[in-house]
Amino acid sequence: MARFRLKDLRSLTVAVVHPPDPECQTILEQLARIGCRTELVWPPEKGLPPKVDVVFAGLFFDSHEQVRSMMRKVDRPAPALICVVDYENPAMLEIVVDIGAVAVTSKPVRSFGIMTNMVVARANQQRQDALRDRAAKLEKKLSGQKQIASAKSILMKVQGISEEDAFDTIRKQAMSKRCSIEDMAEAIIKANDLLSGGKGAV
Template identity: 85%
Template sequence: MAHFRLRDLRSLRVAVVHPPDAECQTILEQLGRIGCQTHLVWPPERGLLPNVDIVFAGLFFDSHEQVRAMMRKVEKPAPALICVVDYENPAMLELVVDLGAVAVTSKPVRSFGIMTNMVVARANQQRQDALRARTAKLEKKLTGQKQIATAKSILMKVQGISEDEAFETLRKQAMSKRCSIEDMAEAIIKANDLLSSGKGTV
């Protein structure tokens, strides 16, 4: 997993989704001092520029759905979301969690704490991305193992061979076709399904 380093702060692309008021200006000025590439987005319907790393989003009850819609449109991997809130009531906290924020800063916004929130948000987002990638890899591996088991079963039934012989046949066919065993298994399953649909189950 990639580790976030403080010197990487200057390379971050940061969007500030907030009405252009004093709170917004405080955030923009601090980001400028840090050296980040920043742009202001308001209203949220304008959408984010491509390849944004972090989003500071003002969370208001009358515009949170627009923020939600904006984040849904972002290509994966999504940027780290830092919500800027002025209330800590249950409804607001529920919105923060529901939007998938990885950090929160409260109003009145102060320069102190913005950098800390960025570091925490970026690190948490990278951790989440790594976990999602690992989960996807494991799911793909599990699917492949299931396909191999199904393909072996087909070969055992059609050719009257043992499980070990079926796997060896599968492996040799994959080598001759210069593809993975998983891809070969998928091809055998599809071929069997095609034959089954026309002639009954093999």
């Protein structure tokens, strides 16, 4: 994961999802001092602009579902979400966790702390994205290994060859077709399913 640097803050695009009140103005003014590109979004139903890096979202009991819906619609990688809250009770904290916030700032909003929250939120979001990507790659690799095992089993049974020879056959066919071993294994499985009438390995 690339290390986040303070000077990178100026390259960020930040959406402030909050009613245009003095609290919102404090956030916007501090973001302007930092040098971020900012956009005010209210109500949440308007949706986020494209390619947003960080979101400051005011959480209110009467509009948190709209914020949740807004965040569900964003493309991956998702922006880092910083919730702005005015209550520290169990119900609000549950909403903060459930909505996927990676940092929190409380009201009354002060200029001090906004930059810190942005750095922490951005770093946490990048860490989450890296872990999610790693998990997806491992899942894909595991799925590929299962397909290779199934394809080897098919060849061993149909051609009466050893496991080593079956893998060698898959590898050579993949090289010949200029595709991955996993793709070739999948093709063998599909061909077998077709020939066996969808009943699985012959």
